[in-house]
Amino acid sequence: xxxxxxxxxxxxxxxxxxxxVSLEAKHSLKIAKxxxxxxxxxxxxxxxxxxxxxxxxxxxxxxxxxxxxxxxYGICMGDEPVRAYCMAVIDTLLQLDNNSPEIRNFLSQQxxxxxxxxxxxxxxxxxxxxxxxxxxxx
Amino acid sequence: xxxxxxxxxADAIANAKELVEYYRLRYKTSPIEVNQIRTQLxxxxxxxxxxxxxxxxxxxxxxLKQMEGDVLESAFVLRAFRATLQRRYYSDIxxxxxxxxxRKISSSFREVPGGQVLGPTRDYTQRLMxxxxxxxxxxxxxxxxxxxxxxxxxxxxxxxNTYDKVIDLLKREGxxxxxxxxxxxxxxxxxxxxxxxxxxxxxxxQMLARAETGGVMTMGYxxxxxxxxxxxxxxxxxxxxxxxxxxxxxxxxxxxxxxxVTECEMITKINTNKTTKVPYxxxxxxxxxxxxxxxxxxMSILDRGIRSGKKENPCNNQEFVxxxxxxxxxxxxxxxxxxxxxxxxxxGLNNLRESVKRNQQDQExxxxxxxxxxxxxxxx
Amino acid sequence: MIREINxxxxxxxxxxxxxxLDSMARPGKIxxxxxxxxxxxxxxxxxxxxxxxxxxNTDVSFYSSKNQSEINEYLTVNTNSKPNDLExxxxxxxxxxxxxxxxxxxxxxxxxxxxxxxxxxxxxxxIYDVPKDQTHEIILSGPGVKDEKVVYVSKINxxxxxxxxxxxxxxxxxxxxxxxxxxxxxxxxxxxxxFRWN
Numbered sequence: 001x002x003x004x005x006x007x008x009x010x011x012x013x014x015x016x017x018x019x020x021v022s023l024e025a026k027h028s029l030k031i032a033k034x035x036x037x038x039x040x041x042x043x044x045x046x047x048x049x050x051x052x053x054x055x056x057x058x059x060x061x062x063x064x065x066x067x068x069x070x071x072x073y074g075i076c077m078g079d080e081p082v083r084a085y086c087m088a089v090i091d092t093l094l095q096l097d098n099n100s101p102e103i104r105n106f107l108s109q110q111x112x113x114x115x116x117x118x119x120x121x122x123x124x125x126x127x128x129x130x131x132x133x134x135x136x137x138x
Numbered sequence: 139x140x141x142x143x144x145x146x147x148a149d150a151i152a153n154a155k156e157l158v159e160y161y162r163l164r165y166k167t168s169p170i171e172v173n174q175i176r177t178q179l180x181x182x183x184x185x186x187x188x189x190x191x192x193x194x195x196x197x198x199x200x201x202l203k204q205m206e207g208d209v210l211e212s213a214f215v216l217r218a219f220r221a222t223l224q225r226r227y228y229s230d231i232x233x234x235x236x237x238x239x240x241r242k243i244s245s246s247f248r249e250v251p252g253g254q255v256l257g258p259t260r261d262y263t264q265r266l267m268x269x270x271x272x273x274x275x276x277x278x279x280x281x282x283x284x285x286x287x288x289x290x291x292x293x294x295x296x297x298x299n300t301y302d303k304v305i306d307l308l309k310r311e312g313x314x315x316x317x318x319x320x321x322x323x324x325x326x327x328x329x330x331x332x333x334x335x336x337x338x339x340x341x342x343x344q345m346l347a348r349a350e351t352g353g354v355m356t357m358g359y360x361x362x363x364x365x366x367x368x369x370x371x372x373x374x375x376x377x378x379x380x381x382x383x384x385x386x387x388x389x390x391x392x393x394x395x396x397x398x399v400t401e402c403e404m405i406t407k408i409n410t411n412k413t414t415k416v417p418y419x420x421x422x423x424x425x426x427x428x429x430x431x432x433x434x435x436x437m438s439i440l441d442r443g444i445r446s447g448k449k450e451n452p453c454n455n456q457e458f459v460x461x462x463x464x465x466x467x468x469x470x471x472x473x474x475x476x477x478x479x480x481x482x483x484x485x486g487l488n489n490l491r492e493s494v495k496r497n498q499q500d501q502e503x504x505x506x507x508x509x510x511x512x513x514x515x516x517x518x
Numbered sequence: 519m520i521r522e523i524n525x526x527x528x529x530x531x532x533x534x535x536x537x538x539l540d541s542m543a544r545p546g547k548i549x550x551x552x553x554x555x556x557x558x559x560x561x562x563x564x565x566x567x568x569x570x571x572x573x574x575n576t577d578v579s580f581y582s583s584k585n586q587s588e589i590n591e592y593l594t595v596n597t598n599s600k601p602n603d604l605e606x607x608x609x610x611x612x613x614x615x616x617x618x619x620x621x622x623x624x625x626x627x628x629x630x631x632x633x634x635x636x637x638x639x640x641x642x643x644x645i646y647d648v649p650k651d652q653t654h655e656i657i658l659s660g661p662g663v664k665d666e667k668v669v670y671v672s673k674i675n676x677x678x679x680x681x682x683x684x685x686x687x688x689x690x691x692x693x694x695x696x697x698x699x700x701x702x703x704x705x706x707x708x709x710x711x712x713f714r715w716n
Contacts, residue, residue, distance in 0.1 A: 001393075002383070002391065038227070039226065040226070040382070040394070041227070041228050042232060043230065045231050046423035052231060052323075055347050057220060058193035059194035060226075064387075073392070076395055077193070078194065079194070079196060119295050119298060122238075124290060125241075125258075126296055
């Protein structure tokens with residue numbers, strides 16, 4: 001579930017919206033709860049002794065969609081009504097058919113884009129890793 | 139202390155509000171886009187989120203625009219905004235060991251898991267004014283980005299890794315101070331109940347995480363200079379993204395996004411446990427929203443100072459530190475002096491006038507008496 | 519579908535909260551909480567659900583003595599609250615006919631923080647202010663009641679009333695009761711009240 005959530009949270013919003021619009025046409029979706037702003041309190045712990053504490057809150061948007069008796073939830077950080085709605089729709093549809101080819105296809109395409117961007121950024125950051133051996137050679 | 143009610147000031151107040159808007163817009167410069175603030179003033183946005191205690195970069199950026207660049211006022215607006223929203227979830231405890239690291243350094247050890255990764259930092263630059271920034275254009279930005287991105291050879295990229303923490307290595311060697319059994323681990327939420335001092339450590343950590351950066355810095359600095367217990371070394375300082383997970387109404391674990399945090403583990407001097415005579419390191423911990431290294435570092439110094447520092451030193455005093463670094467409270471109380479205190483002052487003024495008058499009368503009496511006595515003395 | 523789309527989280531909740539407040543302040547006064555169209559799972563009076571929507575949120579937990587599989591989900595989805603064990607729950611939903619052990623098991627606070635006790639919502643069949651067949655008479659007196667007030671409740675187990683009195687015998691420790699019936703009537707008995715029954 002986390003992989004799906006990860007992709008839907010980080011993929012391009014315009015593409016996601018376009019994809020979900022195409023899905024809407026094929027199913028009788030009902031919005032049980034319109035996307036609404038809310039908060040999650042973020043819990044943290046100190047890394048040494050594990051003392052739990054409250055770090056602060058994060059803004060979230062959540063949405064609930066249903067097809068007959070199946071309900072899906074879309075929850076994401078930020079003020080993102082479209083994204084939360086799209087996540088709820090996909091959650092509902094995956095509950096009805098976890099292997100839906102068109103959804104799985106979309107997800108895997110977007111996953112590649114996201115993973116590539118992350119890898120590029122990681123490599124940019126790695127360029128700033130100190131090479132102590134070079135210091136010693138000089 | 140009575141505040142004179144502001145009748146007859148209503149018009150002035152409405153006009154002042156308008157005047158502020160006039161001062162913000164009078165030079166007819168192009169409207170600043172919130173997105174520009176969010177992306178190009180990243181560090182201000184991070185500071186506002188940390189002090190406002192709400193991770194919402196878009197709204198922090200909007201607040202900065204609204205408040206004409208006053209970071210603390212922006213944090214205030216963000217806190218007020220937060221108070222209008224419903225808290226529907228509590229996240230799982232975030233795991234900084236799985237952080238997507240952007241910056242990771244240690245001052246205590248040269249060789250650390252994953253190496254010293256400087257990341258995005260100006261620490262090693264000279265603080266020279268860069269006139270080129272004045273003439274930035276869309277073209278110059280695109281040119282820079284194109285050149286920068288071409289420095290990565292997409293065919294030879296490293297796979298993404300996460301790293302062991304330095305303190306985990308110390309722990310394994312048994313060098314870290316064992317946790318005292320008596321220590322109060324209760325988790326309190328300062329946004330849900332009034333806090334009494336002494337408070338458990340969870341309160342220290344929560345309040346420092348949302349404290350005003352300058353205040354935390356002052357206290358941290360004073361601690362290092364001897365008003366606290368001196369100089370530790372950074373075991374590890376990390377800045378990066380951590381995943382946030384919650385449980386949805388169906389009971390399923392959901393990933394809802396990542397937040398950037400700065401984390402600091404401060405190793406302080408070797409202490410000897412008086413009963414067992416075992417030497418060990420003690421750790422202070424700092425964790426804040428966004429990239430705010432000064433605050434994380436000073437938070438970790440204060441965390442340790444409050445727990446085991448000598449109580450005579452003000453920055454080891456929990457109430458002194460936590461109360462006075464709470465930015466919205468501090469700003470509010472100091473600024474409340476601007477409210478009319480006419481009655482207070484008037485009564486003080488009257489008392490002063492009375493006592494000046496009495497003093498003058500006393501002096502006159504004494505002078506008269508002195509003249510009488512001296513005259514009598516002379517006559518004798 | 520479980521989520522109640524006719525319910526307004528701000529205006530309905532505020533209105534019902536004020537009604538419960540009024541009932542708590544005037545024990546024995548019968549108020550109505552029945553003006554929103556909802557469909558509750560079996561075993562939960564509509565008024566109890568509406569009281570739950572007004573009072574529960576993610577910071578508190580609840581326990582239901584019956585139909586847990588449906589009621590737990592219903593309350594979680596509509597209030598963001600979470601189910602918990604009887605001994606730890608902040609709000610407890612029981613039937614008037616239930617065994618009194620649900621009352622004895624509820625937390626009744628500690629001297630330093632007496633408000634950390636449970637609030638118990640009891641579903642009965644009918645609440646009247648006039649005598650009727652097959653009802654128990656409950657006579658309320660104490661703060662908020664002028665002299666005495668009598669109410670008539672059907673389908674309530676006497677042992678529950680006894681258990682409540684015992685839980686409240688060490689005031690300020692104790693539990694507070696919100697009673698609802700099938701017609702949307704509510705009646706509150708805070709722990710400050712000395713009640714008798716027949």
